[in-house]
Amino acid sequence: MTVIDDRPGQLGQRTAAETDALTALADRLSGDVMPARAREAASALYGEVTRAYARILAGVPEIVADQRRRVRAAGRALVASGGSLDVAADHLGQLAAHLVNYLATRRPDVLPALVNAGNLVLRDLLAATGDQVASRDRAWLACEVVRQLVAGGEIPPGVERDLAASYDILVLRPTDELMRHRLVGLLDTFEHPTILGAPVDRGAVLLIPASPGHQVEQVVDHLAAKLGSKPWCAKTHRTRDLIASGYDEAADILTLAMSSGRQPGLFCLDDFLIEYAVLRQSSVTDSLVAIVKPLLANEMLRSTLAALIEFDFNRNQAAQALFIHRSTLDYRTRRIEEITGYSPTSGRGGQVLSAAMTASAVASALDGSVRSSSAIDEPGSFAYGKGVLR
Incomplete structure (x- = not known):
């Protein structure tokens, strides 16, 4: 009262x-x-x-x-x-x-x-x-502009003249829900008003004008300092009319980074060239997932292969990380080859198994995301970036 x-x-x-x-x-x-x-x-x-x-x-x-x-x-x-x-x-x-x-x-x-x-x-x-x-009102307008650009929609009248010709597109995914709320609150704290930001599915997207005065790495460091740690980040570059495709690509890179067990940090397409190219073909993705599917039911072998991939197939380092003897690791690698048909100790086998594990993790992530089924079935679409904008 x-x-x-x-x-x-x-x-x-x-x-x-x-x-x-x-x-x-x-x-x-x-x-x-x-x-x-x-x-x-x-x-x-x-x-x-x-x-x-x-x-x-x-x-x-x-x-x-x-x-x-x-x-x-x-x-x-x-x-x-x-x-x-x-x-x-x-x-x-x-x-x-x-x-x-x-x-x-x-x-x-x-x-x-x-x-x-x-x-x-x-x-x-x-x-x-x-x-x-x-x-x-300015923050709302900036948010609406970003939403329209990443969705390939029409931007509000009178805004186009204030936009840059091209942007570095930065998609961010915090490590937990608390950090996500803090990240959303930081979107309008940048000193440069030309940096546009908006919350998106489970994270945020920033459009940073491509110029010497705006460095993506500096923006990430600024956010990490405010948040206390780095979120997962992925960057791409596009002209203004192609921002929607750049957002999709960055979101896909982010999914690859998270699905492959990378630690939070900043990633770009060069970090996942092979995986990205392979996973854009749904038939290839299905074949890769099928290779490791029998292995995933065996937690011991699955964790062994994951450790080998993490340490770039260095068996000594993988054995130390797993707290097992090298001979035990060698036995497990033979079992992995028997089940999958590919040896983790060969160059080609390691490459296929690494791509297969990433494909399996990405497929699981896609199953849990909000997206259209047709976007995945069409050739040339990976489309994790089709997540719902908030």
Whole structure:
């Protein structure tokens, strides 16, 4: 409940009734505010305004500077919590109208002071939140531009002239949900306003103008410093009209990095040239998955092959990582060859098995993602980047 806690000690009975009625109206209006998380801030704002009116009803001729400061602070809190400035202004208008109608025949002497206070309150609210609203509108527009560009849609009118001719496209995937929320909050903190960002499926995408003043590595380092660690990142480059294909490619690279067990960091197509080319052919992908499918049921052999791949088929390092003797590893590699038909100790066998393990991991990731089945079945499509934009 909005409580008026600074009434003068000896308010008359009529003044008390007026302020109580105003408090009840403020409580009802704040309860209607959406979203629900903004109601507490709305209650605080309406309470400050109600207290200002109550002081005038009690004989204080004007709203004081400290009250105006509190109104501005409450207004900023309302906007920050997602509340609507238009709704707040309408509610404050209802509070003022309620008082004016009630006092028109009962206490006309206080009407000029109340009207003046109402004008000051509304002016302070608009002044305090104007910069925030403008900033939020700019952030929304930038987000909408990015969404349209990566989806291959039409950008809002009048925006094209402000866009760069080409962009480095950076797709990011945090290591956990908490980091994702923090990442989304950082999208509008870059010093360069020409860097555009938007949250996308389980991560974010940044469009960085291709120029000497904008380095992808510097942006990644900036984010890592703010987040406390690096997310998985993939970069591509495209002219403005081809950003959608660049986003898909970067998202596919990111999936390859995560599916192949890489540690978080920055990756590009050169890191996965063979895997990327192979996995864009669905028939080849199916054949590769079939090679290792019988192996995946045996956790011991699966982890052995994964260790060999991680250490570039260096058997001594793989054995140390698995805490087994080298002879035990050699026995397991023979079993892997018997099951798959490919030897991890040969160059070609290692290459095929590595691609097969990546294909299997990517296929599992694709099964869990939101995408159209036709996008995967068509030749030349890998399309993990077709994830749903948020």
